[in-house]
Amino acid sequence: MPVDLRLMRYVVTIAEEGGFQRAAERLRMAQPPLSRQILELERHLGVSLFHRRPTRLTEAGEVFVASARRVLADADAMVERARAAGRGESGTVRLGMVASAAHETVPEVLAALRPAHPDVVVRAHEAWSGELAAGLRAGRFDLVLGRTIPRRPGLARQTVRREPLVAVVGPAHPLAGRPAAALSDLYGSRLRLVPGDVAPDYRDMLLATLARTGLEFEVDDCQVLGWRHLGLDDGKSFALVPGSLGALPTADGVVLPLTDRLPAPDLELVWRRDALPPAGAAFTRVVEATARERGWLETAPGGRPG
Numbered sequence: 001m002p003v004d005l006r007l008m009r010y011v012v013t014i015a016e017e018g019g020f021q022r023a024a025e026r027l028r029m030a031q032p033p034l035s036r037q038i039l040e041l042e043r044h045l046g047v048s049l050f051h052r053r054p055t056r057l058t059e060a061g062e063v064f065v066a067s068a069r070r071v072l073a074d075a076d077a078m079v080e081r082a083r084a085a086g087r088g089e090s091g092t093v094r095l096g097m098v099a100s101a102a103h104e105t106v107p108e109v110l111a112a113l114r115p116a117h118p119d120v121v122v123r124a125h126e127a128w129s130g131e132l133a134a135g136l137r138a139g140r141f142d143l144v145l146g147r148t149i150p151r152r153p154g155l156a157r158q159t160v161r162r163e164p165l166v167a168v169v170g171p172a173h174p175l176a177g178r179p180a181a182a183l184s185d186l187y188g189s190r191l192r193l194v195p196g197d198v199a200p201d202y203r204d205m206l207l208a209t210l211a212r213t214g215l216e217f218e219v220d221d222c223q224v225l226g227w228r229h230l231g232l233d234d235g236k237s238f239a240l241v242p243g244s245l246g247a248l249p250t251a252d253g254v255v256l257p258l259t260d261r262l263p264a265p266d267l268e269l270v271w272r273r274d275a276l277p278p279a280g281a282a283f284t285r286v287v288e289a290t291a292r293e294r295g296w297l298e299t300a301p302g303g304r305p306g
Contacts, residue, residue: 018056085279093279096126097124097146103244105296106145113286142271142276144271156272157271158269160269161297167258172235176256192232210262269287
């Protein structure tokens with residue numbers, strides 16, 4: 001005879017009510033079946049749990065009830081945790097993100113997530129867009145915050161942030177002291193870009209944006225990948241980055257806002273439709289609300305972040 005949670009609740013209720021009849025009323029069942037099941041349990045255990053007339057716990061019953069209360073409390077907590085996870089109120093979200101999301105966007109989303117879903121844990125990993133797309137397909141990430149993640153069947157996405165590009169030049173560049181510049185002012189400088197094998201779609205989109213301006217620039221690959229070292233110390237090179245990333249200081253660059261309206265590729269939250277956990281769904285809702293409240297889907301005139 002298995003000692004299941006139902007029988008444990010019966011014994012605990014009898015102990016709390018001090019009698020079988022009152023316990024049966026609380027359990028909303030007839031008293032004879034309750035008495036019969038307790039007798040069968042006692043025979044299975046080989047001990048008496050209750051003295052009868054008046055009903056009170058035996059020493060073995062005291063031990064049983066103390067243990068049963070712990071087991072029942074754990075079981076109730078387990079059920080509530082499972083339900084909370086199913087509602088997206090708890091759980092872990094594996095988030096991949098590009099560097100331009102890590103400085104401002106993700107911290108603001110996490111600040112909004114904590115009070116709304118304090119039991120949701122976000123495990124964030126920074127990577128280039130190519131690695132993010134591969135990780136999403138392979139199931140290493142639940143969601144990715146990236147730019148130019150390829151559109152594939154089975155993927156869902158929402159735009160999180162629209163913003164302009166800003167230029168970054170080295171301290172020795174002739175334009176380094178200006179408060180802003182036109183793209184044409186940079187003509188003759190070399191453009192530093194992330195190599196095509198690291199973020200091919202992002203690179204292609206930037207080049208396409210520049211091509212629409214009618215200006216042509218000599219392009220060099222960045223030799224050291226990373227925001228803090230863009231290889232601009234020759235005084236003749238520049239980089240183009242999303243405006244929100246431009247707020248983060250670099251080791252070798254000076255941010256130069258552009259008077260031209262050059263849109264950066266949209267920052268998007270992307271996930272697999274068939275593999276989003278409930279906590280991930282809660283995360284998407286917080287991201288959507290945060291983007292709306294912060295005005296991230298708007299761009300201010302003059303090419304500056306809104």
